[in-house]
Amino acid sequence: MTLRALVRECWDSQRDTHLLRMFVESRGLGRWIRVFVSLLTIVLTAIALLSLGSPSGAQGTVDRIVVVTVIVLGIAWAVRWNVADWPSFRESIAFLAFSDIAITLVCFLDSNTLAGLSGAGLLVLLGTYATFLLGPRVLVAHVAWCAFSIALLSVRVVLDPAFDLAIGAAKAVMLTVVGVVVPLTIELGVHLIRVDADMSLFDPLTGLSNRRGLETRLRVLADDARTDDQRPVAAVIILDLDKFKRINDELGHNVGDEVLIRVARGLVTAAGPTAVITRHGGEEFLIFDLYDDALDALRTARAVRDIVAGNAAGPTVTASVGLAMSATRALLSDRRRLTSTVADLVDRGDAAMYRAKRSGGHCVAVDGGASRGLAATG
Known part of the structure; x- marks a missing residue:
């Protein structure tokens, strides 16, 4: 330079x-x-x-x-x-x-x-x-x-x-x-x-946050939202691309990388400007945001599923999507435990995603504890 x-x-x-x-x-x-x-x-x-x-x-x-x-x-x-x-x-x-x-x-x-x-x-x-x-x-x-x-x-x-x-x-x-x-x-x-x-906080391929950058961005989002009673539902959306290994094996890693970049761009569009979007693993992505209600979070999860499959450019790819929700106030009430409480939400979303994958993929599974976690929202 x-x-x-x-x-x-x-x-x-x-x-x-x-x-x-x-x-x-x-x-x-x-x-x-x-x-x-x-x-x-x-x-x-x-x-x-x-x-x-x-x-x-x-x-x-x-x-x-x-x-x-x-x-x-x-x-x-x-x-x-x-x-x-x-x-x-x-x-x-x-x-x-x-x-x-x-x-x-x-x-x-x-x-x-x-x-x-x-x-x-x-x-x-x-x-x-x-x-x-x-x-x-x-x-x-x-x-x-x-x-x-x-x-x-x-x-x-x-x-x-x-x-x-x-x-x-x-x-x-x-x-x-x-x-x-x-x-x-x-x-x-x-x-x-x-x-x-x-x-060091971003994935060099997709430009999304990496795991290290996730906590930093979550703390900023949490600080902005601590008094935001208009968005009472916090949600994690986990998606994993279905049969992605076959794309790499049959078409090559360059094509696989192009698919990941395309998916990342689609997630930014579907999730909205306030969402924290992370490349969570090889072909696994995570979205965290605050929503008006559980239905709003579910609509976003479905939009994520549809936008991954709806892009005609390149090989067709689908995603298994898991959704886990909690009350925003409960999640953000103890800033010192923010990392552990979000980690628990991520684990629940991950488990829901694997249920979606076992159901054949290209679907959204909602964590069974969602209603329990949302009890504080009324």
Whole structure:
């Protein structure tokens, strides 16, 4: 991959902030990260406060009022990070914008122009925040602000008779490397690591989640649906392609792979945009989603069966489909046991699928415990 292609790919990527939050919180790190950002904000606010007591800090009445305003807002943001939930994406951008502007303002109001220019190095901390939590496009906006701030503060140094062009240029170059070049380079590295991590969660042939990616996606879906009383039925649909080995033996593995890709595309269409779809084994697939009622889940299972058999391209293939259901609230009530409760649902769906296969295939079998599992839905 060329550098140009890497940059374009990185620019087009989007940081899944919701998934990132779920990742850090599932490992007990969410609270610690919020406390760390809160403490960092307090430190930056303390620096602004200390500058008021320095003869090289802001001197005029208006200038000092501006710095005091920055200090008050900084304390408010520190409290926000420490006592409330993880901020939304827009709120995070607002925090970054405030911090960028506040640092530049305090540095610009410093009566010692060289000290003000040096203070712009604090913007590097915000570049790290943008890189890991907000994504490449927000980072580029932050870096553009850094470049503007460095240029503005450098001009003040050059125009100050107490300093010369050489020292202003040296400081400006150093800050540009640290505040502009380094964050962009780190972003490219983080992007490569993220791509590699994402690839480990997906089946390379079909593009569906693999078993490893299933738990990650289930936790995101569970978090979104915890208060969703409009979809009270959780269901697992397991399907296994009938007599698939014969396709591989008679027509070759390339044709078999084409069939799997075709089936995967059909499942995405039949299951809908909210479903978690996984290649669960060689020719076995799993669908997990929340439904309005048991009939809604059964309709989806039948649609899955029909769409597998209905594609005229390539060899004809059918599927044995097993359906297992549970009450959404019961399934998601204990987040710590989500993996085991879903695993139990998968086992029930798997058993139903084998019953469908023993019945001759190309049919849907419903788990016998479905009505028992749905008793909590009323």
